[in-house]
Structures are given as structure tokens and as C-alpha cells.
Amino acid sequence: MTSQPITEQVVYQRPEALSDVNTHYCPGCTHGVAHRLVAEVIDEMNLRDKAIGVAPVGCSVFMYNYMDFDFVVAAHGRAPAMATGIKRCLPDRFVLTYQGDGDLASIGMAEIVHAATRGENISVIFINNSNYGMTGGQMAPTTLPGQKTTSSPLGRDVEQQGFPIRVSEMLAKLDGASYIVRRSLHDPKNIRQAKKAIRTAFETQVRGLGFSMVELLSICPTNWNLTPVDSMTWLEDHMIPYYPVGDYKVHPAVAEMKI
Amino acid sequence: MARQLMKGNEAVAEAAVRAGLHAYFGYPITPQTELLEYLSRRMPELGRAFVQAESEVAAINMVYGAACTGSRVMTSSSSPGFSLMMEGVSYMAATEIPVVMINVMRGGPGLGNISPSQADYNQSVHGGGHGDYRQIVLTPGSVQESVDLTVLAFDLAEKYRINTVILSDGSIGQMMEPCELPEMQPLRGVSTEPWAITATMGQREHRMLSSIYLKVSDEEKTNIRILNRWRQIEANEVRFKEYYLDDADFAIIGFGSAGRVALTAVRQARAEGIKVGLLRPITVAPFPVQQVAELSKRVQGILVTEMNGGQMLDDVLRIVKGNCPVEFFARLGGVVPFPDEILSEIHRIAKGPLSVDVDPRSAWLDRMAAIVN
Numbered sequence: 001m002t003s004q005p006i007t008e009q010v011v012y013q014r015p016e017a018l019s020d021v022n023t024h025y026c027p028g029c030t031h032g033v034a035h036r037l038v039a040e041v042i043d044e045m046n047l048r049d050k051a052i053g054v055a056p057v058g059c060s061v062f063m064y065n066y067m068d069f070d071f072v073v074a075a076h077g078r079a080p081a082m083a084t085g086i087k088r089c090l091p092d093r094f095v096l097t098y099q100g101d102g103d104l105a106s107i108g109m110a111e112i113v114h115a116a117t118r119g120e121n122i123s124v125i126f127i128n129n130s131n132y133g134m135t136g137g138q139m140a141p142t143t144l145p146g147q148k149t150t151s152s153p154l155g156r157d158v159e160q161q162g163f164p165i166r167v168s169e170m171l172a173k174l175d176g177a178s179y180i181v182r183r184s185l186h187d188p189k190n191i192r193q194a195k196k197a198i199r200t201a202f203e204t205q206v207r208g209l210g211f212s213m214v215e216l217l218s219i220c221p222t223n224w225n226l227t228p229v230d231s232m233t234w235l236e237d238h239m240i241p242y243y244p245v246g247d248y249k250v251h252p253a254v255a256e257m258k259i
Numbered sequence: 260m261a262r263q264l265m266k267g268n269e270a271v272a273e274a275a276v277r278a279g280l281h282a283y284f285g286y287p288i289t290p291q292t293e294l295l296e297y298l299s300r301r302m303p304e305l306g307r308a309f310v311q312a313e314s315e316v317a318a319i320n321m322v323y324g325a326a327c328t329g330s331r332v333m334t335s336s337s338s339p340g341f342s343l344m345m346e347g348v349s350y351m352a353a354t355e356i357p358v359v360m361i362n363v364m365r366g367g368p369g370l371g372n373i374s375p376s377q378a379d380y381n382q383s384v385h386g387g388g389h390g391d392y393r394q395i396v397l398t399p400g401s402v403q404e405s406v407d408l409t410v411l412a413f414d415l416a417e418k419y420r421i422n423t424v425i426l427s428d429g430s431i432g433q434m435m436e437p438c439e440l441p442e443m444q445p446l447r448g449v450s451t452e453p454w455a456i457t458a459t460m461g462q463r464e465h466r467m468l469s470s471i472y473l474k475v476s477d478e479e480k481t482n483i484r485i486l487n488r489w490r491q492i493e494a495n496e497v498r499f500k501e502y503y504l505d506d507a508d509f510a511i512i513g514f515g516s517a518g519r520v521a522l523t524a525v526r527q528a529r530a531e532g533i534k535v536g537l538l539r540p541i542t543v544a545p546f547p548v549q550q551v552a553e554l555s556k557r558v559q560g561i562l563v564t565e566m567n568g569g570q571m572l573d574d575v576l577r578i579v580k581g582n583c584p585v586e587f588f589a590r591l592g593g594v595v596p597f598p599d600e601i602l603s604e605i606h607r608i609a610k611g612p613l614s615v616d617v618d619p620r621s622a623w624l625d626r627m628a629a630i631v632n
Contacts, residue, residue, distance in 0.1 A: 048459070049458060050458045050460065051458060052457075052458050054324070055469075061471065064469065068465055069458065069459060069465050070456045070457070070458050070459060070465050071456070071465070071467045071469075072324065072327045072456055072467070072468045072469065073468070073469030073470065073471055074320065074323075074324075075320060075323075075347065078320035078323075078346075078347075081312070081318075081320035081321045082320050082321065082323055082324030082327075084310060084317075084324065085282065085284065085320070085321035085325030085326070085327075085328075086325065086327065086328055086456070088308035088321075088325065089308060089324075089328045089330040089332070090328055090330075090449065090457060093457070093458045094458070110313050110314060110316070111313070111316075111320070113313075114312070114313035114317065
């Protein structure tokens with residue numbers, strides 16, 4: 001019996017590193033996009049077998065349910081310290097932290113700064129959505145001046161509550177950091193650029209070039225009280241002017257990498 | 260192996276190295292710092308991991324990560340630093356992973372001072388971190404015992420997947436004594452424990468270690484599992500030393516430095532013909548409950564001596580249940596008692612009268628008014 005040859009080209013499928021389960025994230029949340037980008041890059045670089053993730057405390061605390069590789073869950077803000085412990089014991093493994101802005105820029109500020117300045121050979125995905133998502137939308141270190149949250153109901157008053165922290169710009173000043181960039185997840189073009197940055201960050205670690213972090217501007221429709229589409233517009237109109245997308249630290253050895 | 264003269268802190272560090280310490284994370288604090296300094300030289304020399312962390316909070320969380328890989332890991336600190344570590348201590352207990360921690364206690368509360376103290380007994384034995392958990396607490400009374408208990412601590416921590424604390428103090432950490440170090444154990448490769456987070460390496464399903472159990476029934480089961488494991492530890496791992504107790508009319512109970520000072524006083528009292536003995540718990544968790552209970556049924560009185568305000572005293576009272584009078588003597592806040600002070604207490608107790616109705620802490624505080632003012 002002869003059959004007609006069937007040519008099939010797969011153009012889109014679930015990355016192997018992403019488990020086939022539903023997530024608990026709110027509709028429209030960009031954690032899903034960020035998770036997928038991480039999983040795609042892990043697949044492309046063949047890192048799944050040697051990857052160890054460190055989940056934070058925050059909305060992405062259950063990230064271990066969504067990724068098909070080994071995971072631990074850190075105390076709030078301590079993911080870079082935990083990752084340091086893992087990486088120092090198993091230096092040939094790929095170690096990744098995934099942290100929100102409350103976790104990384106508030107309670108975990110000391111841990112991220114010192115992991116960066118030690119040039120710890122780990123990669124950090126930093127989700128900046130300008131509020132505490134999991135606890136219901138309180139003011140974060142990244143909340144914009146005037147932005148209303150459940151703990152700054154009249155809008156963030158910089159006289160009383162100080163100014164937002166631009167984490168990428170700050171960490172870029174540290175000699176130990178090798179790759180620090182900010183990207184955004186508000187449209188396909190920026191998402192593609194975000195993926196490229198994640199790839200560069202992971203390559204930085206694999207090649208032993210030291211500390212890498214990709215800050216991803218993200219939306220939080222539920223706590224922003226906006227539709228997902230309006231949230232994307234809000235991110236573009238309000239967050240990007242305060243948190244410009246760009247490369248803040250690219251060590252010459254990272255810049256020379258051919259990917 | 261030949262005996263050598265070593266400082267307590269350095270002896271513990273070398274003992275840990277020889278026990279196969281893979282990674283150390285710590286932060287400087289007196290009177291523990293020599294331990295960190297020693298390992299800052301020794302670990303890199305052997306190609307092992309050493310990190311001076313940015314804080315005790317970071318140090319314990321580095322330990323947490325490293326312990327999740329199934330590697331032999333350790334941290335050390337002193338009282339105020341240990342308070343900062345309580346976050347990680349609770350998380351590690353919940354994650355059920357083996358960790359060794361050395362607390363070279365100093366005077367407190369607060370910043371306190373850098374002199375020897377035993378005031379972190381409750382913190383180590385009865386909690387400190389949040390939630391229901393237990394941990395093994397070993398109390399050395401000499402440099403040699405510090406060495407031996409360090410090696411034991413790693414074995415116990417791994418046997419039961421539990422936090423294990425060496426509760427030492429500034430005098431044991433700082434003193435120099437002859438000691439015999441263990442043989443160098445080879446460093447183990449990547450852990451093959453069925454729970455260790457080592458990356459799948461394409462050989463197995465992915466794993467996860469955490470302290471989160473959002474389903475309350477899972478959390479309850481975890482708590483019960485931890486408590487049941489503790490029952491096993493209570494049944495199998497109680498350690499203590501007895502001195503002159505066979506024919507004793509009176510018994511002293513003291514651990515670590517206080518127990519050591521008490522032993523000198525007991526020997527002097529024995530030379531005077533007073534039938535007094537000493538029970539020195541080595542494990543204060545699990546506590547030698549049975550030994551204290553039996554003792555309370557055959558002696559005329561028990562003197563608890565500590566370098567704190569009677570933290571172990573409360574445990575002893577709970578066990579003695581009025582079987583015999585219990586007396587208390589302590590110096591605290593960084594003050595170490597002299598053997599003569601304990602000898603005077605022995606004289607007082609031997610002379611009597613004693614009563615089970617006296618609150619030992621209250622009576623001690625009244626006597627202290629004459630000493631401290």
C-alpha cells in the first residue's frame with residue numbers, strides 16, 4: 001500500500017520545559033509570557049536536564065508546578081542567597097531565580113545587590129509590575145509616583161513614601177554584574193527582544209561570565225483594575241517613561257558572545 | 260592521630276572539614292569569628308565552597324539552598340546573629356533537610372556582650388523560628404567534645420533530615436585545649452539522596468523542595484511527620500554524661516560550660532565527703548527526660564545550674580513534678596560562675612532544709628540580690 005507523503009511543519013508548541021498544566025495566574029497576566037520565554041530559551045539551549053530554579057515568594061511562588069525541571073522555593077527575597085548556595089555546591093548546573101519586585105527590590109534588596117556584586121554565576125528574571133500582586137496590590141518599591149495601590153490609596157506620595165527604585169540602573173553600577181538589561185512584555189516586538197535578552201543572560205551563566213539579570217516590565221490587570229489590553233497601554237504610557245527599556249550593563253565578554 | 264592544642268572555634272572548623280564539609284556560609288560575629296576565618300583559608304585550599312555572606316539572613320539562606328542539594332553544609336554564628344537566622348531555620352525545618360549550625364553563645368538579650376552565656380537555650384530547644392518544629396541540640400563542654408559533636412552533628416542531621424545545632428559558648432569557642440581530630444573523610448560527590456535537588460540530568464523526573472503546603476491537610480500531615488520523627492529521635496538519640504551519681508544524695512544538672520564548672524565543684528565537694536553528683540546533658544534536645552525523672556526519685560534534691568535565667572530549669576521542673584526539691588543557681592549576662600560559687604550552693608543544699616514548695620528561680624533571685632547590686 002502506498003500513501004501520500006505528509007509534510008508537517010510544527011510552528012508553535014508547548015516548550016518541553018513548560019509543564020502541561022493550567023496556571024493559577026489571573027487572566028491577562030504576563031507571568032505566563034515570561035514563563036514561556038524562560039522555557040523556550042531553556043529548550044533551545046538544552047538546559048532542562050541541568051537546570052535548577054529558585055522560586056520566590058509572590059505570585060510566582062508556584063512556578064515549580066509550571067516548569068519541568070528541579071526547583072526549590074526560597075523565603076521572601078532570599079532567592080539569590082539560596083541560588084548562591086546551590087551554585088556553589090553544584091557549579092556545573094544552571095541556576096535561575098525568578099523574582100517579583102516586592103521580593104527582589106524590597107525585602108530581598110541586600111541579597112540581590114550582594115549576589116550581583118559577588119558576580120555570582122546565576123541568572124535572575126526580575127518581574128516588575130509596579131505592585132505587590134499576590135497580597136492584593138499594595139505599594140511596591142517600583143510603584144510609580146502618584147500610582148494608586150491598596151496601601152497608597154491616594155496615589156504614591158513621594159514626600160511621604162519616597163521614590164521608586166530603578167533596579168537595573170542601580171545594579172549596573174556594580175563591577176561584579178555582567179549583564180543587566182530591562183525589557184518589556186507589552187507587545188510582540190518587545191516580547192521578542194525580551195526573549196533574546198533571556199537567551200543572552202542564560203548564555204552568560206553557561207559560559208561562566210557571571211551575574212546576569214533581565215528585568216521584565218509586566219502588567220497586573222487584576223490589581224491595576226484595568227483590562228489586559230488597557231494594562232498594556234498603561235505600561236507603555238506610564239512605566240516605560242520611568243523605566244526605560246535598555247541595556248544597563250553588558251560586560252565586554254558578554255558583548256563578544258556569538259549566540 | 261596525635262593530640263594538638265587548638266582553639267575551640269578552629270577545632271570545630273577543622274572537625275567539620277574532616278567530616279566532609281562541602282560548603283560553609285557565615286558572617287563575622289564575636290566570639291565565633293575564628294571559625295569563619297579558619298574556613299576562609301581552609302575551604303578554598305581544598306577546593307570547597309566558602310562564602311562570607313552579606314548578613315546572617317543571607318548566610319542561612321545560602322545554607323538552605325546548599326542543603327537542598329544534599330551536600331554537607333554548615334554555618335556558624337553567635338546569639339544576635341542566630342536571631343537573624345531564625346527565618347531560614349524555620350524554612351529548613353519545614354523542608355526537612357539536613358543542616359548543621361554552630362551557635363557560640365554570648366551575653367544577651369539585644370547586642371549584649373561578647374562573653375560566654377547560655378541564654379539561647381530556649382531559642383534552640385523550644386523554637387526561635389515560627390511554626391511547629393524541633394531540632395537536635397548538642398552541648399559541648401570542652402574543645403574535644405566540640406570536635407566529636409561536630410562530626411556527630413552531620414551524621415544525625417542526615418540520618419533524620421533535621422536541623423542540628425551545636426550550642427556552644429564564648430568560653431568553649433575561645434579556649435585552647437588539646438584535642439584529637441578525626442580522620443579526613445573523603446568529600447562525597449553529587450548527592451544520590453532521593454530528595455536532593457541536583458537537576459534531573461535527564462535521569463529522573465523533576466523534583467521540588469519547599470516549605471509551602473497551601474492545603475492545610477498537607478501541612479498538618481507534614482507537622483505530624485516532623486513530630487513523629489522527633490519521637491524516634493527522643494527514643495534513640497538522648498546523650499548525657501553522669502559523674503558520681505551512683506551513691507549521690509544530691510544531684511546537679513548543668514550543660515556545657517556550666518556543667519563543666521559544676522563538675523569542678525562536685526569534685527571538691529566529694530573531697531569534703533558530700534555525696535553529690537552531676538548529670539550533664541549532651542543533647543538538651545532531645546532532653547534526657549528519663550534520666551532526670553529517675554534521678555528525681557532517688558536523690559534528696561536537685562540543683563540546676565545554668566548561665567541563663569533558668570531556661571533549662573523549667574524543663575527540669577516539668578520532669579521532676581515535685582518528686583524532690585529543685586534548687587537553682589545561675590550567673591548570666593556573660594558572667595561565668597566560679598566553682599566556689601557552686602560549691603557554696605552545694606554546701607547550702609547539703610545543709611538543708613529543702614522544700615518542694617519553694618520556687619527555685621524566685622529564691623535564687625532573692626539570694627542574687629546580695630551578690631549583684
